[in-house]
Amino acid sequence: MLSEQQKPKVHHPNFSWLQPLVLLAPAGIWLILLLVLPTLIILELSLVPNIRPGDLVNPSGLQNYLRILDPLYLHVIIRSVILAASTTIICLIFSLPVAYWIAQIAPKRWRNLLLLTFILPLWTSSLLRSYAWITILRPTGLLNSLLKIFHLPALEVLNQIPAVLIGMSYSLLPYMVLILYASLEKLDIRLLEAAADLGANPRQVFWKVTVPQILPGITAGTMLVFITGLGDFINPELLGGASSMTAARLVYNQFLGATQNWGFGSALSMTLILLVSMAIALLIKFGEPAPKR
Numbered sequence: 459m460l461s462e463q464q465k466p467k468v469h470h471p472n473f474s475w476l477q478p479l480v481l482l483a484p485a486g487i488w489l490i491l492l493l494v495l496p497t498l499i500i501l502e503l504s505l506v507p508n509i510r511p512g513d514l515v516n517p518s519g520l521q522n523y524l525r526i527l528d529p530l531y532l533h534v535i536i537r538s539v540i541l542a543a544s545t546t547i548i549c550l551i552f553s554l555p556v557a558y559w560i561a562q563i564a565p566k567r568w569r570n571l572l573l574l575t576f577i578l579p580l581w582t583s584s585l586l587r588s589y590a591w592i593t594i595l596r597p598t599g600l601l602n603s604l605l606k607i608f609h610l611p612a613l614e615v616l617n618q619i620p621a622v623l624i625g626m627s628y629s630l631l632p633y634m635v636l637i638l639y640a641s642l643e644k645l646d647i648r649l650l651e652a653a654a655d656l657g658a659n660p661r662q663v664f665w666k667v668t669v670p671q672i673l674p675g676i677t678a679g680t681m682l683v684f685i686t687g688l689g690d691f692i693n694p695e696l697l698g699g700a701s702s703m704t705a706a707r708l709v710y711n712q713f714l715g716a717t718q719n720w721g722f723g724s725a726l727s728m729t730l731i732l733l734v735s736m737a738i739a740l741l742i743k744f745g746e747p748a749p750k751r
Contacts, residue, residue, distance in 0.1 A: 562647075
């Protein structure tokens with residue numbers, strides 16, 4: 459009779475690699491159906507010049523992408539990037555002191571309530587918020603009524619770029635505040651005190667001690683606001699009028715407007731996707747500090 463050591467070993471197949479696949483399968487299927495496949499369809503349509511609803515899809519070149527280089531459309535894309543970047547800067551300037559005050563100065567028992575006040579606007583429709591700003595900024599609105607009381611000249615803000623910046627900044631400000639609050643809440647106060655004891659003035663403490671600690675939060679917040687602002691459609695449409703054409707509105711016109719040029723609209727969409735992907739790549743690369751060795 460064979461001993462235990464002499465018995466041949468039976469190798470059972472190892473299926474441990476299937477476990478992560480099973481866990482990721484629902485999200486992966488959802489991602490493929492709602493993101494990957496639609497993006498591939500848009501990419502295919504972007505290679506078909508002058509395609510309209512019902513036409514045969516026959517990819518034939520890069521004419522739609524070359525058309526984007528036309529100064530008229532290139533100016534629209536540059537304006538969209540500038541609007542998104544300006545909104546990001548405005549949100550960062552206003553959010554940083556507010557988030558710092560909530561995270562470090564306000565009493566702890568009030569912090570959740572203060573954060574809730576910034577989240578409350580997100581509970582309403584973005585369309586409703588834009589119409590509220592129309593009521594405030596129109597020539598006979600609340601802003602000019604207050605200026606009239608103080609005998610100040612009326613402001614023509616509605617249907618101008620400043621109105622778009624106001625609406626976009628108001629809509630995206632809560633996201634920046636929440637992200638910066640999460641970083642500032644973890645701020646090491648001992649480093650600030652040590653820098654002050656070593657003779658650093660408040661400005662040096664802020665730039666050399668505070669900012670490096672919250673840099674991942676600043677990067678994440680700016681990228682989130684920039685990406686969202688780049689694709690914003692409602693605020694430029696309702697508050698900007700014809701003078702503030704953006705890439706999102708241009709894509710809408712190509713698909714649902716009078717021109718009905720789905721190929722060019724798809725090329726514009728792929729260009730926006732490329733810009734957003736570049737922003738996400740920068741976030742991944744610079745969003746987390748390098749590990750210390």
